[in-house]
Amino acid sequence: MSKVLLISTGGTITMVREPKSGSLVPADMETFKAFMPELFAGDIRVEIAAFDPLIDSSDIAPDSWTKMAQMVYDHYDEYDGFVILHGTDTMSYSASALSFMLENLGKPVVFTGSQLPVGVLRSDAKENLLTAIEIAAAKDEDGNAIVPEVTIYFEDRLFRANRTTKRNAEHFSAFNSYNYPALAKAGVHITYQPHLVHYSDTRLPLTLHTQYDTNVAVLKLFPGIQQATVRAILHIRGLKAVVLETFGAGNAPTAKWLYRELKSAVDKGIIIVNKTQCSTGSVEMGLYAVSLNLMKAGVLSGYDITTEALLTKMMYLLGELPDQPEKVKQLLQTNLCGEITIE
Numbered sequence: 001m002s003k004v005l006l007i008s009t010g011g012t013i014t015m016v017r018e019p020k021s022g023s024l025v026p027a028d029m030e031t032f033k034a035f036m037p038e039l040f041a042g043d044i045r046v047e048i049a050a051f052d053p054l055i056d057s058s059d060i061a062p063d064s065w066t067k068m069a070q071m072v073y074d075h076y077d078e079y080d081g082f083v084i085l086h087g088t089d090t091m092s093y094s095a096s097a098l099s100f101m102l103e104n105l106g107k108p109v110v111f112t113g114s115q116l117p118v119g120v121l122r123s124d125a126k127e128n129l130l131t132a133i134e135i136a137a138a139k140d141e142d143g144n145a146i147v148p149e150v151t152i153y154f155e156d157r158l159f160r161a162n163r164t165t166k167r168n169a170e171h172f173s174a175f176n177s178y179n180y181p182a183l184a185k186a187g188v189h190i191t192y193q194p195h196l197v198h199y200s201d202t203r204l205p206l207t208l209h210t211q212y213d214t215n216v217a218v219l220k221l222f223p224g225i226q227q228a229t230v231r232a233i234l235h236i237r238g239l240k241a242v243v244l245e246t247f248g249a250g251n252a253p254t255a256k257w258l259y260r261e262l263k264s265a266v267d268k269g270i271i272i273v274n275k276t277q278c279s280t281g282s283v284e285m286g287l288y289a290v291s292l293n294l295m296k297a298g299v300l301s302g303y304d305i306t307t308e309a310l311l312t313k314m315m316y317l318l319g320e321l322p323d324q325p326e327k328v329k330q331l332l333q334t335n336l337c338g339e340i341t342i343e
């Protein structure tokens with residue numbers, strides 16, 4: 001019998017309405033289990049580990065990523081796969097973070113949750129969770145895990161975690177992977193796309209990385225942005241890296257002051273990576289003349305990475321390699337676990 005560890009952090013899937021405020025709050029695992037007798041009725045053995053208390057994912061922080069990754073690491077040999085129940089709001093950040101923290105992963109780690117609490121009749125909780133468990137346990141004819149990656153399963157699709165973004169606060173299909181195809185689709189059958197899966201070198205042991213440096217920021221450009229705004233961000237004390245959200249193929253205003261601010265930040269050792277504000281497509285610095293100043297200032301290309309993956313990759317690399325900025329820069333421009341397409 002396959003064994004899956006269900007790690008619950010909370011999120012809407014575990015929530016009930018608080019009578020006084022009318023707001024949704026996480027219940028406890030006993031209440032959740034009472035709504036999900038199917039968990040223990042199938043032919044996959046499910047065991048549960050949970051955060052105490054369960055939390056809304058807006059309260060997730062890097063120490064929560066450490067807790068989740070540590071739970072996977074500590075129980076790695078005991079289970080065929082892992083499912084992490086998580087609120088949808090920050091799921092893409094946590095799942096991206098774990099994709100970097102769990103190096104040489106050879107088993108599935110599937111994040112899922114729901115848009116409606118498990119106790120609501122029309123909830124998407126059961127379908128999401130039961131399919132995620134099946135995917136976490138799925139093996140090919142040789143007994144190898146079919147998708148040994150960190151992924152997100154939601155509605156009817158399985159995505160590589162570090163390619164996802166929460167795109168919808170209303171519909172059941174809450175996530176999308178704009179720059180990489182789905183790894184599986186679930187209908188009557190689950191159809192896997194093994195040729196799209198990222199396989200780690202499993203001859204190497206699973207390695208857990210838990211060092212984070214949160215001295216990072218996002219600077220989103222917009223027409224009319226003022227020098228004082230850019231300056232305030234680039235002068236944050238202790239700042240080490242910035243996600244620069246640009247227009248289209250990685251373009252920015254040609255104002256001289258912007259060039260000067262960016263160049264002086266780079267000269268001080270701050271790493272700046274160009275990430276397009278578009279959901280689909282890639283940064284292509286030099287395609288338009290309006291991106292030449294960014295290149296001249298020493299801004300790096302983020303290619304087609306998501307903001308969620310770029311931020312968590314920066315935190316992870318800065319934490320793991322505190323005194324090696326050149327190595328951090330080089331790895332930010334390298335595909336570590338399928339998060340970026342570099343032609």
Ligand code: ASP
Nearest residue numbers: 011012056057087088089
């Ligand atoms: N606020 C909730 C959370 O992220 C939303 C959800 O789970 O869908 O925990």
